[in-house]
Amino acid sequence: MRRLLLAGLIALATLPAAAQTASGTRPLDLETIMADPDWMGHAVENPYWSVDGRDLYYSLKRDGSEVHDLYRVDPATGQGMLLDAASRAQAEGPAVYDRAHRHAAYILHGDVFLVDLGSGRRTQVTRSPQPESAPRFSADGRSLQFRESNNWYVYDLASGVTSPAAVLKFTDDPQARKPDTLEQQQLDLFKELRENKQEKDAQHANQQELAAADPTRAPQPFYLGDKIQPVDTELSPDGHWMLLVTQPAHHDDGKAPYVIHYVTDSGYTETEDARTYVGRNDPAPQSIWLLDLAAHKSYPIATDNLPGIKDDPLKAIRAKTVAALEQAGKDDEARALKAPDVRPVTMYSMDSGSAGIVWSDDGRNAALEFLSIDSKDRWIATLDFSKHVLVPQHRLHNDAWINWIFNDLGWLKDNRTLWYLSEESGYSQLYVKPVDGAAKALTSGKFEVSEPQLSSDGKWFYLRTNRTAPYSYDVYRVPSDGGALSRVTQYGGMDQFVLSPDDTRLAVLHSSAYIQPQLAVQSAQGGTPRELTHTMKPAFTAHAWIAPKIVQVPSSHGAGVIYAKYYGPAGENDAAASRPAVIFVHGAGYLQDVTESATYYQHEQLFNNLLVQQGYVVLDLDYRASQGYGSAWRTAIYRQMGHPELEDLLDGKAWLVKNHGVDPKRVGIYGGSYGGFMTEMALLRAPGEFAAGAAQRPPADWSTYNDQYTANILNDPQLDPEAYKISSPIAYAANLRDPLLINHGLIDDNVLASDSLRLYERFVELHKKNFWISVYPLERHEFEHADSWYDEYRRIDELFETWVKPNPAP
The missing domain is CATH 3.40.50.1820 (Alpha/Beta hydrolase fold, catalytic domain)
Structure with missing residues (x-):
């Protein structure tokens, strides 16, 4: 709920005179400590490496504004600079790389850019009013995939041509619709109408034949009907498959209460809709579709084979409430509480906002993460593409509720072994599991593991954990095939880290009681860090603040x-x-x-x-x-x-x-x-x-x-x-x-x-x-x-x- 964003509380202007204390400094007062937090200092935010791994970028809130400026710093020397508008236009975004490390891609101001790592040549792939995201190279390295909302596009590196990976239509196929009784009667009666229909059918068949034989044409649309609407799409790296997450098109979210604005620009009282109350309607259940883009076929994926999905974990509570309603003569309300035969599910929502779907690098495996709407179960499953069915891999059950974090998952570089976080031991730990084998814990103990990052060579997991004490967080690493968990940083107040493109260094955000997150760099194997920023205002840090014990x-x-x-x-x-x-x-x-x-x-x-x-x-x-x-x-x-x-x-x-x-x-x-x-x-x-x-x-x-x-x-x-x-x-x-x-x-x-x-x-x-x-x-x-x-x-x-x-x- 109330999470004061570090960015908003961490600004740094000059300290008001009333706060100048310490040895002979003035005592605190409310005017000072409740002033605009710019006087304190700004948090360093969103660090990422340059494409060549030589520099680091980070954001910093501007004094007196919510604008965030972009900075670049050389980790070798500590020399940094604020990028002006012209320099920012030539900056880079967080990069992804192809497997051969010949190309990189990133998003800058919502557009896609491609970099040839040999020559350094930069190509702007898109220039559109709608923001693109999620750039990724295809499994064969010949194309660059990216998305705009739920629409995926493929940019061919050799030809420079961009095409949609699939065209999704949430209507019925006009050619596949069968005539109703009256329409059939008209066709039976009138030759001209029959000939017109035959001509339309012939033209449609010809277009489909040409499209199938000609890869330079845009793909034919998938007609998916008007009873569903898209939630998310995920394209496979080999371009063969797309997974589509849907929900009912006309789901009733329930009545929304109003937020009333009394002090307005117009001078009139104004209202806006707020979120729906709990219980006014359950979240919309979600469904999965597998789209074969090569064969142009679609398959609904059933979830009824997930272990325990037909159980009712609320059986005892349900029986008590139903009995009380029936005793009170509220039979309709009692019937409304009947347990479903198969519990509805939603996809886990990842930090990116996309559904919990992760493809292996070669595109031959997909991991899907489901949550029961009653919050008691989390399932990880893979797909059998030949049978179009889920293959359950892991079930996490909690009689209370499944955590809304610690649900990260992915694939090792062999493209056949899953990794995931699970609270099954009582604490979030890291596990690996071959799709056809048994799971193995890479970490264990009474501490929390989060934010696992797999090195680009696939040999190490780097992660955040409070292994030494519940209140002390640092970066640790563990071999991906099993071994000792070793400490990399020594801060205790480590907040975030980013592994360099060559796996040799870590960019680390760390903080302490009165120092907002600052940026440092150090060897990925451990050692002494180099501090790169100090953005707190001197007058604020000079105050004799009480160190919390x-x-x-x-x-x-x-x-x-x-x-x-x-x-x-x-x-x-x-x-x-x-x-x-x-x-x-x-x-x-x-x-x-x-x-x-x-x-x-x-x-x-x-x-x-x-x-x-x-x-x-x-x-x-x-x-x-x-x-x-x-x-x-x-x-x-x-x-x-x-x-x-x-x-x-x-x-x-x-x-x-x-x-x-x-x-x-x-x-x-x-x-x-x-x-x-x-x-x-x-x-x-x-x-x-x-x-x-x-x-x-x-x-x-x-x-x-x-x-x-x-x-x-x-x-x-x-x-x-x-x-x-x-x-x-x-x-x-x-x-x-x-x-x-x-x-x-x-x-x-x-x-x-x-x-x-x-x-x-x-x-x-x-x-x-x-x-x-x-x-x-x-x-x-x-x-x-x-x-x-x-x-x-x-x-x-x-x-x-x-x-x-x-x-x-x-």
């Missing part, structure tokens, strides 16, 4: 250790007199904030510094549901959101009382999005535990959130209404007794402002006291304006100063 909070509920970041004064006396404290709750639910990297929550981290300056101590916990700790930690909240997490937050409070002299009656809590939800749950499910709470853009009723996130955790509300009831703050409104401040953007199209307004009305009707709401007419879920940030945190600061900081009356 990573601590382990023991769970009193059998969960083991809860990792947390503690902010306290330097040289504090743990046995000092009782003091006030604040617990910050990160958003997203499934997000990891306790790491050695820069935080998503830059504003909040600075606010935590201000709170310490004002006499508080602050704790930020990776409660259950957070990322980085395995699937059991993630799924502990299944059907009970806000319950295990609250146990962890209360354990954090107890730890503060025991170890840092905190007064248990003077602990505040705040957070945004999921953190706002947890703030409300803390005050409403544990009244009296927190002196006050501030909830920013909080979901107060999960039945009004979206399907993609919510149904994973709570199932559909019609099927599992009890899960929604026990997980929604609005159900506990009668318990409010501690001061609660709610802040919400009125044009929030993620967590709608109606959530907070509905909860506010419940408090009004229940005659509650000490609750307030502040609304921001020009803010969405991610606040963008410094004035809004300031106003929001001024109110939070005043709330804590009034209700948390003062010593309680004797």
Whole structure:
């Protein structure tokens, strides 16, 4: 949910005078820390290697603008430059290479470019208003494939001719349509009509014959009917096949609520559609078609042979809900909950936005990744092209829900061995599996593996993992045929990496608590890195920011250790007199904030510094549901959101009382999005535990959130209404007794402002006291304006100063 993009929180102008502290510097104030984040520094973003591997490119946000400039740096010398418009026109994009390494291709400003690596000659392949993407060389290296939306094109390197790989028509074939009764009667009666039809049929047959014999013609269209619409297409590298993902053409997504704009350019109130509520309609089921481009034939691919697809993992919950509906006389609603004979599926959506389909380099194998719409299963299958059927290769089942990350897959260079990530051990690990053999784990342990990159020679996997500690991430590598997992980088706060074209070097983005991602380069085998950028503003880095101390909070509920970041004064006396404290709750639910990297929550981290300056101590916990700790930690909240997490937050409070002299009656809590939800749950499910709470853009009723996130955790509300009831703050409104401040953007199209307004009305009707709401007419879920940030945190600061900081009356 609320993920403050690093790019947006990482800008660097000059530090305002009020923030000049350190030895003799001025104390922090809200005006400074909530100012436009340009004063802090910019994150280095999207690094990639030049085509020849000699330089690196990266993006950097421009001060005072959302424009991102492109830079180029020589990793050998560290010399870099900002590219002006003319230089940018001659720049390159992230490149792909043919197997012989004679040509490279890339996308620049949405167009396709080809480079002859021997001569360095650059050819512009397209110049079109629609952006192209996904360039890839054919298996034989003779052509370049690329796509525009769902349309694939093939550029022949020898002739320079571009042609569509296939023409898809989502209508019925006009020539194949049989005449209805009246039309047949007309043909039977009138000779001229029969002769006209015969002539049309003859011309159509002639065109098909010519097209089949003449490769210089555009391909004949595939007529696929008007009952389906395309979701994605994936062309095989040999150009023989295309896989088409479809969904019903007229799927009803359900009624969309409105977002209302009160402050507008026109001066009139305006509306826009938001996302559909969970349970108003399930996501559209998807189907697979195999198109034989050479024979011009199409085959629907059935999914009913996937193992377990006919099971009902929600059988027990379904039976309970159906029985309750039948007892209440709601027979129609009970019948609507009948389990399908075969569970519908969707394709996994990859980072590129395309479906979970990966072709082997030679085009002779394809891996497809399916998710059940009920979120309980993930399948990986290959295709038997001769029989036009799926061949199941792997099933991952979770009684709660399958993770929305850790689903990467691909092929080894032998074109016959799959690699994939799986949580089957309880943690994301890397596996390989021949299509006709058994799977083998390349990594194992109680740590998470992500972002695997196979070297171009196919010998090594490079990956991101927190093997040394849950909060510490670095690049490791492992041989693709099995062997030791070895550490390559030594940052602890490694964020992203890109392998060089020759496999010898890594471009690495790394960060730390107050340093946004910076670019370095080092040997792919390890060693000392060369730092290439330093984009933080000197005045910001000169401030004596509090280094968050990573601590382990023991769970009193059998969960083991809860990792947390503690902010306290330097040289504090743990046995000092009782003091006030604040617990910050990160958003997203499934997000990891306790790491050695820069935080998503830059504003909040600075606010935590201000709170310490004002006499508080602050704790930020990776409660259950957070990322980085395995699937059991993630799924502990299944059907009970806000319950295990609250146990962890209360354990954090107890730890503060025991170890840092905190007064248990003077602990505040705040957070945004999921953190706002947890703030409300803390005050409403544990009244009296927190002196006050501030909830920013909080979901107060999960039945009004979206399907993609919510149904994973709570199932559909019609099927599992009890899960929604026990997980929604609005159900506990009668318990409010501690001061609660709610802040919400009125044009929030993620967590709608109606959530907070509905909860506010419940408090009004229940005659509650000490609750307030502040609304921001020009803010969405991610606040963008410094004035809004300031106003929001001024109110939070005043709330804590009034209700948390003062010593309680004797």
